Amino acid sequence: MTNPALQLAGSLLFGFVCGSVPFGWLAGRLRRLDIRQHGSGNIGFANVQRTMGWKWALPVLLLDSAKGALAVLFSWQIGLQPVPAGLGAVCGHIYTPWLRFNGGKGVATTLGVAAVLFPRALLAGLLLYLIILLASGFVSLASLCFALLLVPLVAALYPSRPDLLFAAAGSAVLIILRHRANLSRLIQGSEPRLTLWLRIFQRRS
Numbered sequence: 001m002t003n004p005a006l007q008l009a010g011s012l013l014f015g016f017v018c019g020s021v022p023f024g025w026l027a028g029r030l031r032r033l034d035i036r037q038h039g040s041g042n043i044g045f046a047n048v049q050r051t052m053g054w055k056w057a058l059p060v061l062l063l064d065s066a067k068g069a070l071a072v073l074f075s076w077q078i079g080l081q082p083v084p085a086g087l088g089a090v091c092g093h094i095y096t097p098w099l100r101f102n103g104g105k106g107v108a109t110t111l112g113v114a115a116v117l118f119p120r121a122l123l124a125g126l127l128l129y130l131i132i133l134l135a136s137g138f139v140s141l142a143s144l145c146f147a148l149l150l151v152p153l154v155a156a157l158y159p160s161r162p163d164l165l166f167a168a169a170g171s172a173v174l175i176i177l178r179h180r181a182n183l184s185r186l187i188q189g190s191e192p193r194l195t196l197w198l199r200i201f202q203r204r205s
Helices: 004-019 023-030 045-052 054-077 082-094 107-117 119-136 139-157 162-178 180-188 195-204
Strands: none
Touching: 004 054, 004 082, 023 045, 023 054, 045 054, 045 139, 054 082, 054 107, 082 107, 082 162, 107 119, 107 139, 107 162, 119 139, 139 162, 139 180, 162 180
8 A cells, every 4th residue: 555645544444443342342241231331331441340340351451452452563564554553443442333433431442552652651651550540549540640641751752753652642632532521520529439449448447
């Protein structure tokens, strides 16, 4: 594919298709429930964990991350552009056509994309994510902080790669937009915490 516009469009579409597989929803169907009708209604890791437990949530997290990583890796193999393929995967996860363009929040798929495109920035971002998650118990707060920090981390660690900065910024914007309701609940004090954090806190109390 030699036409730059066609290559860009093909890369975005390829990534979008890869990212569109709604693993959280499929996990719910295996349990004969619609995950969108439970908890926060989201199909991502956090709501799967609250609704169905860790044995379902961890595979969903891994699969949602893997589809982002594989979209980038396979795009190289078939002559497409990895950065737009990665962004396409995040968009596909968030706006999956299989669920009327209403999917997850993009964090897990961004992790997979980042693991291939800018792994050093991902490691630093994950450290912050875990610190905030363990300190607060809020997956949404940790996700928002991760998205905000990802851009300066990529800028600092990959200064000669504006394409990677674009990928990080695009993913961060998508994540933040999808967490608007969570941000509102955080401000109001009604955002649910991770179940494991609640159990640890209750034991200490």
